[in-house]
Amino acid sequence: MGHPPGEPDRADGVTGPDLLFLWGTPRSMSTAFLRMMLERGDHEVFHEPFSSIVVQGRTEVGDHTVTSHDELLKHLEDRAMDHPVFVKETTEYDYLGNGGDRIPQVGRHTFIIRDPRRVIPSHYAMNADMVCEEIGYGHLVEMARRVREVTGEQPYVVEAEELLTDAAGAIERYCRGAGIPFLASSLSWRAGDQEVWSRTSQWHRDAAGSTGFTRSERAYRSTTENDRFLYDCYWHHRPDYNVLRKWARSVV
Template identity: 65%
Template structure:
């Protein structure tokens, strides 16, 4: 959606790229640390609106990204871990429970609240699917950007910005709007004890984020 809007310079998972690759491009330059990345993003934001989409798979706050919570306006999207965990495991069977990311998400959200003095906006993925227009309109009001109904649909296709993680975005590449995924997985929290343990570990964090979304 943010790519479709066309009024933001979009960066796709640059902080995780620092963790995985040790570098990430920012315009014509390259950042090799979280702090350097933040400084380059701040420079870009002086001239244009910048949007960063990121996962909370890694502990950025504990790996040189202490300033992340202080830069920009933070918003979060959260989805039921009962569905997220089997999906993640299907893509990455070597995953650790920590990489599911809800704990990191709560830590970052709380740090952002302290830095800004107000609670960050949290969107539940289920609400985005049930009432796309209303949820996106609320999101835009929070950010102070125009609501563009035209950005709620797009032409299917791959996107250069997610080239590093293309295998994780196959469904997104075939999408033309916000739709539910009906995929099923052989390994779930019902039949895999490791996944069940991950679910139990992250459920309290998920509930924190849901409470924020509903207040």
């Protein structure tokens, strides 16, 4: 995996830190996506380090304990000068407005979206005290817009539903958009918990039990059709979801 500092082995030929981000709302299949990246074995993988700083006041990057988003970015950049780094993060929090204003300027940013009619009941089943804002589509689309402003290019957006209907095609397109090699062998893996997500393992039982991108048939008692709070939450987030859905479908 390693190579000389300052000369990352980039599939897109660009020099600089080899740092790839995936942003998604909670319950968007982003942890299953991270499991696929672990299976690849060619990236050092970080699971939700920004939210760890929000929740715990700290996160670990190698041997370093960091306590701010800017400090986290600097350590991620340093590691990505030596080998490829992948960071998966969820957007229930506003990182841009809380010390993370430099995030869009660092690395390559990609996004994953899932229909809020699936995301919201799944999140509510895990956290009945949730507030609507923490579902995170507003923060997600703001991050994507800021990335577009900084780079001048529309970032790559993958729809989680495509991982269920055509995983190979969806991941091959993602890899092309993200500038990394497509590895078909990474589409299946052994079930089991992973140390990288141990802080929030109770949220990742589906990912831990999976051996690939598979559809959960779980039915939820409260849905956006039968619960007024979840219904209102859906209509609150639907416009932002649709923005990113259009971006996803504009990629040829």
